[in-house]
Amino acid sequence: xxxxxxxxxxxxxxxxxxxxxxxxxxxxxxxxxxxxxxxxxxxxxxxxxxxxxxxxxxxxxxxxxxxxxxxxxxxxxxxxxxxxxxxxxxxxxxxxxxxxxxxxxxxxxxxxxxxxxxxxxxxxxxxxxxxxxxxxxxxxxxxxxxxxxxxxxxxxxxxxxxxxxxxxxxxxxxxxxxxxxxxxxxxxxxxxxxxxxxxxxxxxxxxxxxxxxxxxxxxxxxxxxxxxxxxxxxxxxxxxxxxxxxxxxxxxxxxxxxxxxxxxxxxxxxxxxxxxxxxxxxxxxxxxxxxxxxxxxxxxxxxxxxxxxxxxxxxxxxxxxxxxxxxxxxxxxxxxx
Amino acid sequence: xxxxxxxxxxxxxxxxxxxxxxxxxxxxxxxxxxxxxxxxxxxxxxxxxxxxxxxxxxxxxxxxxxxxxxxxxxxxxxxxxxxxxxxxxxxxxxxxxxxxxxxxxxxxxxxxxxxxxxxxxxxxxxxxxxxxxxxxxxxxxxxxxxxxxxxxxxxxxxxxxxxxxxxxxxxxxxxxxxxxxxxxxxxxxxxxxxxxxxxxxxxxxxxxxxxxxxxxxxxxxxxxxxxxxxxxxxxxxxxxxxxxxxxxxxxxxxxxxxxxxxxxxxxxxxxxxxxxxxxxxxxxxxxxxxxxxxxxxxxxxxxxxxxxxxxxxxxx
Numbered sequence: 001x002x003x004x005x006x007x008x009x010x011x012x013x014x015x016x017x018x019x020x021x022x023x024x025x026x027x028x029x030x031x032x033x034x035x036x037x038x039x040x041x042x043x044x045x046x047x048x049x050x051x052x053x054x055x056x057x058x059x060x061x062x063x064x065x066x067x068x069x070x071x072x073x074x075x076x077x078x079x080x081x082x083x084x085x086x087x088x089x090x091x092x093x094x095x096x097x098x099x100x101x102x103x104x105x106x107x108x109x110x111x112x113x114x115x116x117x118x119x120x121x122x123x124x125x126x127x128x129x130x131x132x133x134x135x136x137x138x139x140x141x142x143x144x145x146x147x148x149x150x151x152x153x154x155x156x157x158x159x160x161x162x163x164x165x166x167x168x169x170x171x172x173x174x175x176x177x178x179x180x181x182x183x184x185x186x187x188x189x190x191x192x193x194x195x196x197x198x199x200x201x202x203x204x205x206x207x208x209x210x211x212x213x214x215x216x217x218x219x220x221x222x223x224x225x226x227x228x229x230x231x232x233x234x235x236x237x238x239x240x241x242x243x244x245x246x247x248x249x250x251x252x253x254x255x256x257x258x259x260x261x262x263x264x265x266x267x268x269x270x271x272x273x274x275x276x277x278x279x280x281x282x283x284x285x286x287x288x289x290x291x292x293x294x295x296x297x298x299x300x301x302x303x304x305x306x307x308x309x310x311x312x313x314x315x316x317x318x319x320x321x322x323x324x325x326x327x328x329x330x331x332x333x334x335x336x337x
Numbered sequence: 338x339x340x341x342x343x344x345x346x347x348x349x350x351x352x353x354x355x356x357x358x359x360x361x362x363x364x365x366x367x368x369x370x371x372x373x374x375x376x377x378x379x380x381x382x383x384x385x386x387x388x389x390x391x392x393x394x395x396x397x398x399x400x401x402x403x404x405x406x407x408x409x410x411x412x413x414x415x416x417x418x419x420x421x422x423x424x425x426x427x428x429x430x431x432x433x434x435x436x437x438x439x440x441x442x443x444x445x446x447x448x449x450x451x452x453x454x455x456x457x458x459x460x461x462x463x464x465x466x467x468x469x470x471x472x473x474x475x476x477x478x479x480x481x482x483x484x485x486x487x488x489x490x491x492x493x494x495x496x497x498x499x500x501x502x503x504x505x506x507x508x509x510x511x512x513x514x515x516x517x518x519x520x521x522x523x524x525x526x527x528x529x530x531x532x533x534x535x536x537x538x539x540x541x542x543x544x545x546x547x548x549x550x551x552x553x554x555x556x557x558x559x560x561x562x563x564x565x566x567x568x569x570x571x572x573x574x575x576x577x578x579x580x581x582x583x584x585x586x587x588x589x590x591x592x593x594x595x596x597x598x599x600x601x602x603x604x605x606x607x608x609x610x611x612x613x614x615x616x617x618x619x620x621x622x623x624x625x626x627x628x629x630x631x632x633x634x635x636x637x638x639x640x641x642x643x644x645x646x647x648x649x650x651x652x653x
Binding site for chain 2 (some may be wrong): 022026027030031033034038120121122123125126127128129130131132133334335336
């Protein structure tokens, strides 16, 4: 009798925890679906998609024109990848530089009013008074944002790739395709960082305009000033003059690189360069002596991936850190209209 | 537990402090199942904080809040599954229709498909919004939004409904509609309703029981009628008197009564503050002294005047 009631108790406990789990999932998937529909139906998605599609097509046009004029005149390998990396004389931007520039903006625009917008509209307390965990809201919003980013980036990548195929008529190799997929995935991670950051601001600041400005400020800082700051700091710590020895020059250069790698933008740029330029063998300093006797050639995809693995891990870590901070602040926040 | 109705909401020394400020001070609140309970108090008395703690949206500094036996801090999901909350200034997604907004709420509660549609339809009918349900919420009036808010609460078919200032900034007709819906919910559907408001008259109209809440403390609880007595008990009465000839002669008569503690002039009327009702003896005495009485009445001590006093912070 005792045994039986014990078993029943345990069973009940299991059923209840299962129900709780299911409830948590219900909340998450409901938020996820609603946010996804909202983002895709919203005007800002349309505007973003149009702007980015136009600029990327322009980049493709100049790239294919440049490639056509250079194919044959010099030996070219990885032509398919060059569609993404080549810039022309009339348009000094390539596909990848456009994405690197506009990508962060996409992330910021998708996330800057995620939480404080709900608070403004008075929907936050209504939604959170439903039987869902508080994190379901922020998780669902983040996941929906990541899916939208992936949708934009992958469809753009394939669109440009497909059009490029028609224009140039040179089919991609398997390695090129893998490199392209790796590049697109990396881009989704990078833009997710900006989404996480802007969501962090949307939790931390009450005004949507404040959080949008904060996001844009960080974007400008990392895109323009971070590199300047890194070189200034390195120069201040290891001053180099005309008669400095090799050691201090190396010290300065490596410090500058180390400092600038704190910026996710630098990490992303380096990783993209490595992925789409198979001739890149190293990202650190290279001495002339190290080059002597080296055979010209490209690195295999696996080796390129190995080279940027720390970058990828770093980017994912930054995304998680931003999201974790947003999460902690949000869980402790007072929910009031 | 008695044979009667059980307590659906119970708080035990519920306290919330923000730094030095104590927003809610050892609150012991009990709401019977099936009752309409009015939480009455001025702005900033801690009503909203109490509600948030009941829903597990804010953690209490000490004490606990139980809804249907569930601790709101430890089992917020169970509490929120049976509690509907209508916040003050309720908001909706403007570019979605009323029905779509309710659909989102239904999905958050785990209702899908035809079950959800049915619940939404029922809720819309109950608040009289069926015809307008497929319009964008951006086109709704304030009163309609509030009714949609009630429908939103009803979708999950809660046992307990908590409304924070449900009639704020709504025109009189809208207020009557909303109060009507609230009454129906309690009487016909047997829901337990907790209303917070600073508007005494509206509370008076619908609530079975009222708690007066000032500076984080519950000063008095009970049915409206009993509440008056509870608060009036130690207060002195005020008698309005107007008699001819007025002047020093009249005052001399009045001074003979020990019960009168003070005399005030209000126009040509005298306001006598006294410990008990002395109207009979007073009128007799005045007639004996050849005064003609123009006006003599006990100033009504309504809940209104007491409540106003609390508002003005005259009573400590």
